[in-house]
Amino acid sequence: MSLADGVRLALRALAANKLRTSLTVLGMVIGVAAVIALMSLGAGAQASIEANIRGTGSNLLFISPGVQSATGGRFVDVSATSPTLTLADAEAIRDAAIPGIVDIAPTRNTNASLVAGGNAFSTQIIGVTPSYAEVRTFQPQAGRFITDDDLRRRARVIALGQTIATELFPGQNPIGATLRLNNQTFTVIAVMEESGQATFQSRDNQALVPLTTLQTRISPSRTLAGDDIVSEISVTLADEDEATIEAVTNEVSALLRLRHDVTEDDFTIRTQQDIIEALGEVTGTLTLFLGAIAGISLLVGGIGIMNIMLVSVTERTREIGIRKAIGARRRDILVQFLIEAVLVSLGGGIAGAVIGGLLATYMGGVSFGGRSLEGALTPEPVILALAVSVAIGLVFGIYPANRAARLRPIEALRYE
Amino acid sequence: MESGSQENGNATPVVRVQDLVKTYHMGLIDVHALRGVSFDIGKGEIVAIMGHSGSGKSTLLNLLGCLDAPTAGSYFLDGELVGDLSDDALAAIRNRKIGFVFQSFNLLARMSALEQVEMPLLYARDRQRRQRAEEALAVVGLEDRMHHKPSELSGGQQQRVAIARALVGNPSMVLADEPTGNLDTATANEIMELLVLLNEERRITTLIVTHEADVAARTQRVIRMVDGAVAADDLTARAESGV
Ligand SMILES: Nc1ncnc2c1ncn2[C@@H]1O[C@H](COP(=O)(O)OP(=O)(O)OP(=O)(O)O)[C@@H](O)[C@H]1O
Ligand SMILES: [Mg+2]
Numbered sequence: 001m002s003l004a005d006g007v008r009l010a011l012r013a014l015a016a017n018k019l020r021t022s023l024t025v026l027g028m029v030i031g032v033a034a035v036i037a038l039m040s041l042g043a044g045a046q047a048s049i050e051a052n053i054r055g056t057g058s059n060l061l062f063i064s065p066g067v068q069s070a071t072g073g074r075f076v077d078v079s080a081t082s083p084t085l086t087l088a089d090a091e092a093i094r095d096a097a098i099p100g101i102v103d104i105a106p107t108r109n110t111n112a113s114l115v116a117g118g119n120a121f122s123t124q125i126i127g128v129t130p131s132y133a134e135v136r137t138f139q140p141q142a143g144r145f146i147t148d149d150d151l152r153r154r155a156r157v158i159a160l161g162q163t164i165a166t167e168l169f170p171g172q173n174p175i176g177a178t179l180r181l182n183n184q185t186f187t188v189i190a191v192m193e194e195s196g197q198a199t200f201q202s203r204d205n206q207a208l209v210p211l212t213t214l215q216t217r218i219s220p221s222r223t224l225a226g227d228d229i230v231s232e233i234s235v236t237l238a239d240e241d242e243a244t245i246e247a248v249t250n251e252v253s254a255l256l257r258l259r260h261d262v263t264e265d266d267f268t269i270r271t272q273q274d275i276i277e278a279l280g281e282v283t284g285t286l287t288l289f290l291g292a293i294a295g296i297s298l299l300v301g302g303i304g305i306m307n308i309m310l311v312s313v314t315e316r317t318r319e320i321g322i323r324k325a326i327g328a329r330r331r332d333i334l335v336q337f338l339i340e341a342v343l344v345s346l347g348g349g350i351a352g353a354v355i356g357g358l359l360a361t362y363m364g365g366v367s368f369g370g371r372s373l374e375g376a377l378t379p380e381p382v383i384l385a386l387a388v389s390v391a392i393g394l395v396f397g398i399y400p401a402n403r404a405a406r407l408r409p410i411e412a413l414r415y416e
Numbered sequence: 417m418e419s420g421s422q423e424n425g426n427a428t429p430v431v432r433v434q435d436l437v438k439t440y441h442m443g444l445i446d447v448h449a450l451r452g453v454s455f456d457i458g459k460g461e462i463v464a465i466m467g468h469s470g471s472g473k474s475t476l477l478n479l480l481g482c483l484d485a486p487t488a489g490s491y492f493l494d495g496e497l498v499g500d501l502s503d504d505a506l507a508a509i510r511n512r513k514i515g516f517v518f519q520s521f522n523l524l525a526r527m528s529a530l531e532q533v534e535m536p537l538l539y540a541r542d543r544q545r546r547q548r549a550e551e552a553l554a555v556v557g558l559e560d561r562m563h564h565k566p567s568e569l570s571g572g573q574q575q576r577v578a579i580a581r582a583l584v585g586n587p588s589m590v591l592a593d594e595p596t597g598n599l600d601t602a603t604a605n606e607i608m609e610l611l612v613l614l615n616e617e618r619r620i621t622t623l624i625v626t627h628e629a630d631v632a633a634r635t636q637r638v639i640r641m642v643d644g645a646v647a648a649d650d651l652t653a654r655a656e657s658g659v
Contacts, residue, residue, distance in 0.1 A: 001538055016526055322522045325483060327511020327539040329504045410484045
């Protein structure tokens with residue numbers, strides 16, 4: 001029997017039991033749609049995180065205190081008990097004029113509440129230097145950025161992220177307005193451009209103050225030697241070449257080790273790629289986990305197919321006997337039932353891929369916890385889902401089909 | 417006793433069975449359905465197999481049709497030993513050499529007459545199956561019922577479809593197990609007439625299991641079974657009168 005004949009035959013057999021076929025297909029549709037929707041969401045999250053990190057500026061190196069775990073990325077600081085990076089370190093790096101370094105931007109973070117009129121906003125305050133805007137490619141949309149003069153005078157000036165600006169000053173122009181931070185009055189000098197994407201802390205939720213102001217007026221933090229502590233030093237490189245990255249990393253490490261008088265690094269230098277990779281591992285695991293959960297429903301769909309095929313083989317025992325009596329070989333019967341199983345699973349797979357794709361696209365517009373989730377409908381999960389559904393048809397169809405194929409003709413013919 | 421095949425001289429018989437034994441094991445009891453059956457059937461013969469219920473007629477026909485394997489004994493079909501052939505080889509034999517006609521028609525409910533008749537050719541991968549199926553249906557007089565499903569046909573018409581299906585692959589022989597058992601007398605006569613006609617015109621070797629003497633009388637030879645053995649094997653009056 002040719003494949004085309006087999007498909008024709010299978011379609012007729014499936015059409016003879018429309019309700020039963022539809023319900024079995026539905027089981028597959030749900031499984032495949034779930035896999036595609038969840039995997040797409042996972043991939044979308046991954047893509048938006050990556051874009052977000054890249055959006056913070058290219059050619060960047062990040063120096064942070066303490067030795068950090070490789071996979072935990074920057075957010076798990078295993079030896080943060082003795083922070084070791086200081087403003088003096090940052091100045092030393094700049095003064096060393098290491099070839100390949102364009103600019104550096106030391107920062108320190110703290111949390112505080114901002115109050116303006118009746119509105120309050122609890123958020124991350126970052127102490128920055130004027131170079132921050134260039135280094136992290138984050139410019140004011142209105143007003144002016146923090147200057148060297150602000151830094152020298154430890155000025156009580158503040159640049160607000162978009163979200164804070166609209167929360168604290170709804171319907172007003174915040175530039176020149178004042179707000180309270182730790183019971184001190186700060187003047188708003190800028191509203192920063194929208195950065196949009198959300199990683200773990202949206203830049204639209206951050207407020208920037210001069211680093212010296214943070215150090216002296218908001219949250220003083222010094223080493224025993226009296227040096228100002230910084231949370232991170234961002235370094236802009238001249239280019240993204242491996243060689244440049246390596247040379248700069250070596251020079252900076254040598255310099256810091258010398259300054260800290262240590263043989264083992266007590267700091268960590270990461271490239272943007274390192275961060276993306278570390279995060280990619282986390283989101284990749286998450287995506288797989290979501291996929292696995294959805295995969296269970298796919299498995300249930302497969303079991304549904306097997307169940308129905310077994311019923312069908314029993315019901316059609318006599319038909320199998322007749323076919324064998326007129327010359328159907330084992331393989332003919334096997335293929336006939338396998339094609340039926342695969343058509344059901346593939347049909348479910350295609351419908352599921354369409355529905356899953358729609359879900360991923362639609363859910364892309366829905367926001368969860370203030371963050372909008374992007375669905376990224378890539379061809380991979382679709383191809384994977386279709387391949388998997390064919391495989392499911394084969395795997396769960398082979399047992400019933402084999403059972404049909406092995407029936408003894410004489411017994412099948414006698415079956416009532 | 418082998419009178420039926422003598423007229424064929426030394427040509428290879430279509431069927432040669434020797435000491436065919438079939439024993440069913442039912443738990444502790446052995447049922448001896450066939451206890452050593454031997455005969456030849458020559459090309460173009462039309463033979464009736466008669467006997468009381470339980471005498472082993474259907475068992476014999478199933479063995480001849482390669483639907484079942486004997487417990488002992490040998491069976492040559494067209495001179496070829498059908499012994500330890502594989503399932504697939506037996507399927508090929510059923511497909512090419514044997515046409516079945518059953519008492520209960522055994523048609524597939526969902527298919528039109530034409531499709532039923534095409535089915536053996538489907539498994540034979542015959543490209544001209546449509547045309548051949550139409551011809552076979554014309555031979556049994558159903559050219560105007562080709563697209564009817566079994567539920568839209570009378571019993572006699574259904575049996576004609578089954579006969580067309582048995583014929584369409586040009587088999588070495590047609591095996592019919594009580595083909596008229598489910599039909600009224602008039603229709604039974606028509607079906608018998610058709611089988612006899614096909615045998616006469618196309619020299620199709622035909623074996624018919626029947627309980628009815630008047631059905632047997634229209635064949636050339638009657639094999640009588642008693643308790644799993646051949647009790648008599650005679651030419652009929654029709655064969656002796658040379659019709
Ligand atoms: N599958 C089987 N298992 C056990 N015993 C069987 C089986 N098939 C047939 N028999 C037994 O073998 C013997 C011959 O049966 P068979 O069907 O060949 O008889 P038959 O001559 O065709 O009878 P009938 O005229 O009623 O159709 C009977 O005793 C029957 O009970
Ligand atoms: Mg019988």
